[in-house]
Amino acid sequence: MINAVVSPGVALFILLVFGMLWITAGYYLGRKNKTLDDHMLAGRNVGLAFASATAMATWVTSNTTMTAPQLTYQLGVWGMMGYSLGAVGLLLFAPLAGRIKKILPHGFTSGDFIRERYGVLAWRVFLIISLFYAFGWLISLGMAGGILVNALSGLSYHLGMSVILLVCTSYTLLGGLRAVIATDFVQTLIILMGVIIIAVLVINNIGFETLHTSVQESNPMLLSLLFPAAIMFLFNNLLFGVGEIFHSNVWWSRAFAFRKNIGTKAFYISGLLWLPIPIVAGFIALSAPSLGLMVPSADMVGPMVAGKILGTSGAVIVFIVIFSALASSLDSLLAATSDLITQDIYRGHINKSASDERCYRFGKYIIVALGLATWLLCLPRLTTLASLLYFTGAFVASAIWPIVFGLYFRWATGPGAVAAMLGGTVSGLFAYFNIGFYVAALVSCAVSLLLMVSISLLQKAEFKFENIAVDKGVT
């Protein structure tokens, strides 16, 4: 079915070389970790270059490199442009990162904030949403690894998925957030150079006119500016991205880990660097019709087109870029989800008197367990990447208002936040199943706003930010 452009031997060689590189880096950097702060938050002392690189690399993921082409293939030029609006999430998180660091300089997770700001019930609802999203993202990353290897080399989906999960779990386990951030820096350089090379090769190999004529003839809706589903998708994707970043501990852990006054600048830089990447990644999908490609599953279109037009050397570059992008996100997500489970579930619910040393050890077990659980859930390839990812949109978009209003406004209340998260999620899921994946986050966000504002204002409460306990060391 797949015309492999990278030989299985070369694919395995790349996986082994880069896998060993990341694992060695993880081991080397992990030797410096002595405390829970070191392991979970890289000593809370990350500078601007590493901070910008890790934020950008984490956001360049299977979503960007493989789902952006898929959405372009399915929703046309609006799909491509809409995907790039994911940068707005990073840009808007920039001011929030400064605020988070200011009011919670000693915080560990996004859960810490929700618990202290809204109470235990809202915290638990938030944890369910957050963990559900984390698993959705982890599965999509594992699947993307398998699809990438399969599409470019013909090696089995299961082999590619297993190797990538094993590599990322190993170095995250060995090095903690310090290794994640350091490898993210190298991975960012690889991604940026690779994307520039791919863009040049694509422009040299495909004429714009040929591409336009071919798509116009065989897939006219892809070029239509009045493509209804794509119009609906535009702001859905923006809000989905905002929801992902605002609520996820992946980004909060970075806000805590970055040095004082660094977070805001780092997120602005990373957002601007990220913006063109999905456009480049998505654009190549439009050449599938002119190349006569038989695309079995829409999420394979990116690697397949790259392999076809760029030849073996181009496909090797694509392979390395996507592998780096996957690794840079998978490691971050493993580390941040492990922190959330350790801090909010283990220490918050199961063993409240657990020492830092015990949590440090427990966190390592959790990383292994997460890697294993992700592997099991990736074994049956249940759906396409976009469908899986946007299913979680209904969940995460419901958390946007509780986070924003909770960080800045005294009138936001716990019951308002609970209703917003539950009501938003349910309505988003309803929209997902009854209209399409491209409106789930939008509907969730709208309902969540109504519930958050109306219930909070009815309660007429005034929260005192100075009472946030985690900042006083009462975790």
Place this chain on the structure above:
Amino acid sequence: MQTRVCTVSWLVFLLTVSSSCIAEIRLSSDSDISPEGYFVLSWQSDAGRPLTLEQSQTETFNDIKTYILPAEGSITLTGFVDGNYFFRISSDVEISNTVEVLVSHHALSRAFSFFFLGLLLFFILLTAIFIGHSRVGLQND
């Protein structure tokens, strides 16, 4: 009587054989109606020969577009405008069942309703962050 039984048995045999030949290539779609203009066609064939997917907007396949396919798998087709689309797969000796997919995009009024709702939410979000951040900044000053 015996001749009639033999004839009937022979006819039943022929029908069974011919139906199994027709069923040798099975084509299916993941949806009968597509509001997004994309859908997935899947097929299975025992033939082991290259196959041709035929696409037409008429049930009689008067004006066809073709794709060369492997013996087994699926294909994601995309970018269709509103209309009825008919698909079947042929090999040297046989033709599959016909699959019909109706592409009926969402109404533009619905699409723009969601678009403007999204735009409104985005402006509220920007305003909330701007006001919140300004107030916090003033308090700190």
